[in-house]
Amino acid sequence: MTKLRLVTIALLTIAIGSSxxxxxxxxxxxxxxxxxxxxxxxxxxxxxxxxxxxQVSYGSAGQVRDRLHAGEAADATIVQRSYIDELAxxxxxxxxxxxxxxxxxxxxxxxxxxxxxx
Numbered sequence: 001m002t003k004l005r006l007v008t009i010a011l012l013t014i015a016i017g018s019s020x021x022x023x024x025x026x027x028x029x030x031x032x033x034x035x036x037x038x039x040x041x042x043x044x045x046x047x048x049x050x051x052x053x054x055q056v057s058y059g060s061a062g063q064v065r066d067r068l069h070a071g072e073a074a075d076a077t078i079v080q081r082s083y084i085d086e087l088a089x090x091x092x093x094x095x096x097x098x099x100x101x102x103x104x105x106x107x108x109x110x111x112x113x114x115x116x117x118x
Contacts, residue, residue, distance in 0.1 A: 032061040
C-alpha cells in the first residue's frame, strides 16, 4: 500500500471519528481538483472497508479555500498546504488534524539550443 493511500485512509478515518458516534456515516470531503485522478479508487476502497460513504466535492484549491472561509462545513479537506495553514490560523480547520498526503512538482523544459522568447 502506498504512503498516499495509507495517509488518505488514515485522514478519512480520523474524519469519521470526529463526525459520528456509531453506524455508517456520510463523510463530506472538499478536495482540490488535482486529486481527482487518484482519489476515486481510494474512495472505493475506503467505502468497501469501512461501510461509510464519502461525499466528495472537487474544485480549484482557491474555491475549496473560499468555501471553507465562508463557513461551509466539511469533515475532511484536501488542498495545498499554504491554504490549510491559512485556514488553521482563522480557526476553520483543526491544526492537530493536518497531515501531508501528497506532494507535487512542476518542471519546465526547453529543447537544447532553443532561445527563449521574452
